[in-house]
Amino acid sequence: MSQFPSPTPSGGSPSPASAGSEAVVPVPAAPAAAPAGWSPPAEAGRPPQLVLPGLWLFVPSRDSHGGSAWWLEHPDGGLLIDCPGWTEANLAFLARQAGGRIVLTSREGHGRCRRFQQALGWPVLVQEQEAYLLPGVERLETFAAERQLSPRLQLLWTPGPTPGSCVLLASGCGGPGGAAEGSGAAHPDNDPAIPQGDILFCGRLLSPTGPGLAAPLRSARSFHWGRWLRSLEALRRRLPPQSPRWIASGAGLGALRGGKLIEGGRAVLEGLDLEALAGAAAPSAPPS
Numbered sequence: 420m421s422q423f424p425s426p427t428p429s430g431g432s433p434s435p436a437s438a439g440s441e442a443v444v445p446v447p448a449a450p451a452a453a454p455a456g457w458s459p460p461a462e463a464g465r466p467p468q469l470v471l472p473g474l475w476l477f478v479p480s481r482d483s484h485g486g487s488a489w490w491l492e493h494p495d496g497g498l499l500i501d502c503p504g505w506t507e508a509n510l511a512f513l514a515r516q517a518g519g520r521i522v523l524t525s526r527e528g529h530g531r532c533r534r535f536q537q538a539l540g541w542p543v544l545v546q547e548q549e550a551y552l553l554p555g556v557e558r559l560e561t562f563a564a565e566r567q568l569s570p571r572l573q574l575l576w577t578p579g580p581t582p583g584s585c586v587l588l589a590s591g592c593g594g595p596g597g598a599a600e601g602s603g604a605a606h607p608d609n610d611p612a613i614p615q616g617d618i619l620f621c622g623r624l625l626s627p628t629g630p631g632l633a634a635p636l637r638s639a640r641s642f643h644w645g646r647w648l649r650s651l652e653a654l655r656r657r658l659p660p661q662s663p664r665w666i667a668s669g670a671g672l673g674a675l676r677g678g679k680l681i682e683g684g685r686a687v688l689e690g691l692d693l694e695a696l697a698g699a700a701a702p703s704a705p706p707s
Contacts (some may be wrong), residue, residue: 464506470679471593474618474667475512477503482530485671489620493589495569496520500587500620501528501669502535513539520544522574524622524669525584526552544568546576549583577654579635579647580623586654587620588663616664619684624650626670633666633681634691648693655688
């Protein structure tokens with residue numbers, strides 16, 4: 420459970436803010452055993468947006484170079500995939516959840532991980548290559564090539580964007596049931612019978628390039644292009660047939676033009692011309 424009390428508005432029982440609400444969010448109290456120098460967020464921020472039943476998208480964060488973080492309320496346990504901005508709204512939303520784990524898909528998504536872990540007390544999962552970037556983070560758990568969190572939740576190491584990049588494949592997502600308990604939100608389409616499917620939380624392995632499209636986009640910060648393409652090739656072999664239904668990128672989502680998820684994820688993966696990408700010119704280094 421979170422170490423924070425549930426926010427309670429004046430006048431009675433807890434009433435969580437609706438997804439996308441601009442209401443004032445109460446600032447949670449400090450953890451009972453707050454470390455020296457701990458302070459609550461200074462920015463109010465906006466709460467995450469409901470995308471599918473049980474899936475929320477946080478506002479892009481400056482702490483992760485404009486990347487995207489997700490909250491998945493999965494039957495096998497709640498997961499924060501990468502860290503959102505350190506804001507009152509985000510912390511209050513997460514503090515209302517009945518516990519969870521923090522999954523980091525790469526160093527680009529670490530953000531204020533230490534502060535979130537201190538506030539919530541949740542374990543942090545990271546690929547072993549990048550654990551050294553999180554000194555002092557408590558309950559840090561590492562893995563090598565893969566880790567099965569449950570029969571329906573699997574972490575796979577996919578180096579390339581960074582040395583410790585990984586993806587999370589979550590099965591049994593969507594479907595009837597609506598929002599997680601206490602969210603105060605319903606699915607935006609009010610559709611009680613969205614078919615279940617699996618979601619590939621790919622971090623920066625794939626970035627949106629247009630509505631319904633994604634591709635590997637290297638930059639001057641990228642680690643190794645050849646390993647990146649080999650990771651994509653291996654991922655296509657490892658994933659079950661027709662998987663994933665959706666791709667949830669950890670990059671900026673502006674190219675989706677209002678979209679959040681990339682549907683038809685398997686077709687997107689199969690459509691990548693890895694041979695042509697291997698011969699593409701590297702991006703120019705920024706001026707010093």
